[in-house]
Amino acid sequence: VQFSDSVSSLGIPLNRIGTTQGVTVSLQSCTNGVIHNSGWTDNGWCGLGSRMFFQSTGTHTIRAQVREDGFMIDQIVLSPVTYLSTAPGKLSDDATLLAARVPVLTSTVQVGIGTNPSSGSTPLSVNFTPNAKLSGGSLAAYRWVFGDGQISTQGLPSHVYQSTGTFTTTLVVTDNLGHKASNFAKITVNNPVTKPGTLTDTFSSGSLDHSKWLASNEPAPGSISGVNYGSFVPGNVDLSKGMLCLRLQQQQGSSGVMSVGGQIQSVVPYSYGTYEWIMRTSSTSSTPNGSGSRVSGQVSSGFTFINNSQTEIDYEIEGGHPDTVWMTNWTTVNAKQYTSATLTAPDAGFYSYKFVWTPGRIDFYLDGVFVSTHTVNIPSASAYILVNHWGTNNSKWGGTATVGVERFLYISRFTYTPL
Incomplete structure (x- = not known):
């Protein structure tokens, strides 16, 4: 018997196909066995046969050659760990064919x-x-x-x-x-990022300042297959009202509710410092100071974000609990610290939402009043500044959709001051 790439224990080629050497299989009687018809015994259980090594994993070719006296070998049994100590079948007249037991080669x-x-x-x-x-x-x-x-x-x-x-x-x-x-x-x-200086915008020029901000055209949060599909479109970023207005519409579609909102994002990322939004949260008021009502199915947010929440610091007010402000910081999608506070009717007027971000610490304020200090999962990477207004159809967050009712979020000023 010869093998395609067998070697000795020292790695020297041994008993390979194409050479004059091979492994001898002894067809002889062992433990009173006899060679008769298809029954035979070999040195696998009469004694330890030759030990073979292979240079690599994969498929190997084996060739068996019989002498001219006409013996036919039905199969050759190889044991990858030890040798067989007893015959796998009867010692003579055995018609049993053994199933292959190929060792599974796995990296340790x-x-x-x-x-x-x-x-x-x-x-x-x-x-x-x-x-x-x-x-x-x-x-x-x-x-x-x-x-x-x-x-x-x-x-x-x-x-x-x-x-x-x-x-x-x-x-x-x-x-x-x-x-x-x-x-x-x-x-x-x-290359090192030049740290930006103070950023202030009252959004009163009638158009978005593209040296500071981008209007988003992308999928929005809150999407649930067959229930709600959310998106942001530049057309819902409105500067015609003397300040920033982010609009939101919800319509019933063939595959669930279609929620179309608005979002702006800063052109460059910002680092430690003071961030403040003057904001009126989502309502049906089509003018900044008009009357309106709050309805279910949306989230109003001012926050920072980069790299799948490597840095994320949020103010969020959601339609299911419109008098609750959620203040949350993240370093991954699973690592966060949050605080909630009550703010009566943030949809009816303008309030200040401010946080002060320093290494290892974030202080949150609502309308100039200190609310909470966070010291767990404090991010450190510079991040983009965002404001958005997006639709939901979920009783657990944002509330179920209010189809056919347009809503408006207003920002009268944003200010960033670096440390």
């Missing part, structure tokens, strides 16, 4: 790479985490290659990128048995 070590953050401006400090999965044993060695000429053998390294570009960080781990696994991650480093 798997590894991924966690990065925090994965992008930013120079100098960028990144914390790396190996996410390893072992079938047994323990990790014994790490080798990090950061892509900028620097390496580390620490388990949880931090590295500072001093130049711009996209860098491939490679990690190779080795367990206590010598098994290795590797993976890589991309790090993007940009």
Whole structure:
């Protein structure tokens, strides 16, 4: 019997197809067995046969050659761990065919790479985490290659990128048995962002100042398949009323309610400082100081946001509880701290919504009165400033839709002052 790529325990080619050597299979009597018809015994259970090694995983070719005396070999049984100590069937006249028991080849070590953050401006400090999965044993060695000429053998390294570009960080781990696994991650480093100064806008010029703001044209939150489809359109950003007005309409569609709202976003991200919106929340009043009513099915928001809530700091008033102001900060979609407070009829007049964001702390104010300090899950990355008015059809948040009734949110002034 010969194999396509067999080697000895030292890695030397042995008993390969195309050579004059092979593994001898002994068809002889063992433990009173006899060679008769299709029954036979071999050195797998008469004694330990030749031990074979293979250079790689995958498919291997095996060739069996019989002598001229006419013996026919029906099958060859290979054991990947030990050898068979008893015959798999009868010792003679056996018509049983053994099912193949192919060993499942799996890596004993798997590894991924966690990065925090994965992008930013120079100098960028990144914390790396190996996410390893072992079938047994323990990790014994790490080798990090950061892509900028620097390496580390620490388990949880931090590295500072001093130049711009996209860098491939490679990690190779080795367990206590010598098994290795590797993976890589991309790090993007940009030029330093010039910190913006004070931003103030009364939205009184009759048109949106595109040096400061963008009108959004994109899907909105609150979408539920078959129930509500939300979007923002530039046409619902209205500057004709002497201030910013964000409009919202809800109509019944063939696949649920169609909620079309308005949103603006700052052109550049902003960092630590004081943020203040003077806002009248959602109502049916078509003029800034007119009378109107509040109806179900919307959210009024002033907030900061970037990178899937890497930084998010919110003021939100939702239609299901229109006298409650929610103040929330996030560092991921699952990591947050929140406070709620009562504010009577925010839809009937203008109120101040202000927070002061400093490293490790956020102070929230409503109409000039201090409400709460947050110190848990405080974000640090610069983020865009947004105001939006979006529709819901959900009894748990925002309330069920009010179809056919247009609503209006007003902002008379926004101010940002950096630290």
